[in-house]
Amino acid sequence: MATIAAIIGRILIGVLFIIAGLGKVMDPAGTAQYMEASSPFPGSLALGVGIFEIAAGLVLASGFMTRIASLALIGFTALATLFFHSKVTDPAVAAMALKNLAVIGGLLMVFAYGQMRGRMDVIEERAKRLDAEVRAAHAEGKAEGATTVAAQPVTPVVAEPVAAEPVAPRPVAVKPVVDRDGDGRPD
Numbered sequence: 001m002a003t004i005a006a007i008i009g010r011i012l013i014g015v016l017f018i019i020a021g022l023g024k025v026m027d028p029a030g031t032a033q034y035m036e037a038s039s040p041f042p043g044s045l046a047l048g049v050g051i052f053e054i055a056a057g058l059v060l061a062s063g064f065m066t067r068i069a070s071l072a073l074i075g076f077t078a079l080a081t082l083f084f085h086s087k088v089t090d091p092a093v094a095a096m097a098l099k100n101l102a103v104i105g106g107l108l109m110v111f112a113y114g115q116m117r118g119r120m121d122v123i124e125e126r127a128k129r130l131d132a133e134v135r136a137a138h139a140e141g142k143a144e145g146a147t148t149v150a151a152q153p154v155t156p157v158v159a160e161p162v163a164a165e166p167v168a169p170r171p172v173a174v175k176p177v178v179d180r181d182g183d184g185r186p187d
Helices: 002-026 028-038 043-062 066-084 091-113 122-151
Strands: none
Touching: 002 028, 002 043, 002 066, 002 091, 028 043, 043 066, 066 091
C-alpha cells in the first residue's frame, strides 16, 4: 500500500510541474512580462523555464531517475519561492510561498523514498540481482565440484607409447636353470 501511495504522490507532484510548464509554454510573452516585473531574471528565460518544468515533471512522474529529478525541482522551487514569492505580507503571495514549501517537502519525500518499486530503475536492479544469483550458483557449483573431486581416489593414468607400425616382440634371453642340489628348485 505504501508503494502505491508513493507512486501516486510522485505522479501528482510531477503533474503539478507539467501543468505549470504548459502554462508558461502556451503564453511565453505573459510569463516573460511577469518574470521581468517580479524578479531580476530576463523574460527570455520564460520558454526555457516552461520546458524545464515539463521535462522535469515528466521525468519525476515516470519514476525514471527520481532522485535527480526531485533535487532539480527542489532547487527550482526554492529559487522560485525566493525570487517570486518573497513578499509574504501579501496574502496571495504568502499562500503561494507556503504551497511551494509544501511542494519542496513532497519532493524531499520523493528524494528519500523515491527509489522504490514502480520506477524504471527496477529493471536494472532485477538484472543485477539475477547476475549475482547466477555468479553465486556458479561459485557454488565450482566449490561442490572441487569437494567431489577431492573426495574421490585418484587413479594414475599411464600413457602407453603409440607406435606407427606394429613392433615385433623382442626375443628375451633365457638363462638356463641349473638345479645342482637336486631339490627341484634353481640354486
